[in-house]
Amino acid sequence: MSARNTDVSFGWVTRTLHWAMAFGVLAMLGFGSYIARMEVGMSNIWMFGVHKSIGIVLFALLAVRIVWHFVSPVPESLPSGVGWKDRAAVWVHRAFYVLLIVVPLSGWIGSGATGLDVLVFNRVTLPPLAPVSEAWEEAAFAVHFVATKLLALCVVLHIAGAVMRKDGTMARMVRGA
């Protein structure tokens, strides 16, 4: 089993990153919506810390993924034979990279703008990325809100595209080839 990607297959590093982030993002979309709407009290305020911690891990995994794809470029998508489908797939993939930067970054900016420590894993305090200001906080969380909805839309399109095509695309992300 190869760690590296080839011209036609995904190595295990890329596949592990893909599935770890897939489960992470899916879980975070649900979890984020839950914490944003729950009645906050002593018994559940810790959930914000968990959300931030997982979000920062996903952000770090994205950085690893980008670096790794420079080291070991991914194979080209298999052509479906339908032009708009191929173009849609490429744009959804690009949107994932943009949104997986914008979503955690806006969460981090908004959290820091509250003036409270951005504490992950109950021990690491991240530096604030914006001044303490309600305007920054509101703007950042508005971005976080919209970007997470776009991310959810991309997830739906991505999964629909992946399960609908029967050309081995799914198999090479699951098993490698």
Place this chain on the structure above:
Amino acid sequence: MRIILASLCVWLTAAVCGWAMPLTYALNESESRVGFEVPFGPDQITGTMPVRSADIALDFERPANSRISVVLDVGNAQANFPFATQALRGPRVLDASQFPDISFVSNTIEVRADAPSQALLTGDITIRGVTRPITLDAELFRPAGRALGEREQLFVRLEGAVSRAAFGASGWDDLVGDEVSLNLMLRIDLVE
């Protein structure tokens, strides 16, 4: 003759004023504290704030002549979990770096007819530089084991509530309630 008159005057003044003279007390900071409580979802955020200083004079014959003023130390306020402590001291709530004190000054004191150790205190409280009237329930206690009528060491308890919004201290009002209840317990010692 003049000397006799003068000394008589001094004596008379002292005698007359002596009864009405309020007794001055010094604050025992380490045994005094302020507790506060504010709704937080289904729970309460609770905490304490040290008392920085107090100026207390009690007139047991004419209680209306008593005065109580207290200054609290905002920068060392402490809540029951770290985020709340940080939020409390920060710019959206008490803004301790700009406004390091909360102060209360009494205006009127009205002893309850049915309970002479209890009184209604009106005065002004200043939070974040904003001064507003407040009414506090006051009660005097002797430390356990002290004989009736001893006044050397006393506890003063003050209780009341403030609206955060009235002082511009309304940060996180989507999560944390507006009304903060206050409970001050001051240990005071008679100044000889």
